[in-house]
Amino acid sequence: MRTRATLSGIFASVAILVIGWQAGSAAVTAATATSAASGAGARPGTPGTATSPTPSATTTTATAPATTAPAAASAVTGSFTGSSTSTPYGSVQVQIVVANGTMTEVKALHLTDDGGRSVQISNTAAPILRSEVLSSQSARVSTVSGATYTSDAYLTSLQSALDQAGI
C-alpha cells in the first residue's frame, strides 16, 4: 500500500503539473519539471481543450512502464506514461521516471502541432533581427497587409500597385 500511496502522490504531482501548464503557472512547473517541461504554458484562453492525462492512483492506468516496477515491498523504479491528451499544441503525453519511489524526471512527449514539427510551448514574442525577416521579401506576393488604409491612401499603396499589375 505504501507503493500505491507513493504512486498516487506522483500522479497527483503530474496532474498538478499539467494543470499548472494550463494555468501558465511557472511556479508549479519550476518545482518539479525538468528541461522538457519547464516553461510549458498552455494558453489559458483555451482551457477547455486540454485535459490532464488521467492516470488514476493505480499503476494499471499507466501504459507500458518501460521497466516494470519491482515487487510491492520495495520502492518503485521505472518510467510511466500518462494517456495522450489533446491541447492547442497537438497531442501531449507526459512520462515520468521514478527511481526508488522518487520521481526523478518528467518528460513531455508527442509535442507536435498539425504540421508535425516540434512546438515551442512558450508563445512569447522575442526579438528578431530585421535581416532575418527581410530575406523573406524576395518571394512572390499575392496580397499586401498593412495598417488600415483609406480609399485615398490605397491609391499610393503597394496593394494598389499589385492590383494594377494584375498578377
Add this chain to the structure above:
Amino acid sequence: MGAHLFETMGTMVSLTIVEAPGTSEAVEAVKRRFAAFDERFSLYKPGSELSLVASGQVALTDSSDELRSTYAAALLWRDATGGAFTPHRPDGVIDLNGTVKALAMQAAADDLLDYGFSDWCLNVGGDVLCAGRQPDGPSWRVGVVDPTDRTALLFTLPVDGTRHAVATSGSAERADHIWTTTAISRSYLQATVVADDIETADVLATAIIAGGPSALASIVERWSIDVLTVVRDGSLSATPGLSAALARR
C-alpha cells in the same frame, strides 16, 4: 486571375479569385454583403442604424438583433483584452468599426464558399483573409508593409495550415480610429497578427497597438495566434511560430 476591386467602408476591397463560371455573381454577392454591413454600421452615413443610435433617435434597446449582438460581441472583446480594445469612442458613442469590417469579411468568405469558390484571397484595407491556394498550387503569400517605408515590404508570409487571416494595425495611419479604455501606448509602430479567423486577428492587432507590450504579452499567451511587432525604434519582435514560418520558406 486578376483582382476585383471595389470601394466600401471608406476603404478598398481587393478580391483575388480563380476565375470560373459564376465568378461575377459571387463577386456581386460579396459587394452586396459589404454594402449591407456598411448601411447598418457606418457612422459616416447619417441614416445608418448605428448613426441613429449614436444620435439618440433610436434607443439601443429598440435596435435590431444584429446590431445588439454585434455590440455584445464587441463588449466581450473589450473584456477579453482588458479594455485595450473597446467599441466606445471617448465621447461614449458606440463605434463598431473595430469588428464590423472583419465580420463583413467573414460573411463574404461564407458567401464565396456558398458559391463554390474555395480558392481566393480577400484584402480589405490591408486586412487579409485567404482560402485554399493560388491557381498554380502554392500557398497564398501575404506581404506585410514596412511601417517605416510604406513603399517597401517588411516580410512575406505564406498562408497555410489553419491560419487564414492576417491583420495589421498601426499607429501611423488612421490611429485616431483606435479606441481604448487605457492610455494609448506609443510603443509599437505596427502589429501584425496571424490567426485562424479575421475577427480575432483584427481585434487583437488593434489591442496590441493600443495596449503596448503588456497587452502583447498577455494576448500571445491567451490566444492561439502569431504576432510580429515593429517597435517605435524600428526593432522587431515575433512569436516563435512566426519566426519559424519566416525561416521555413
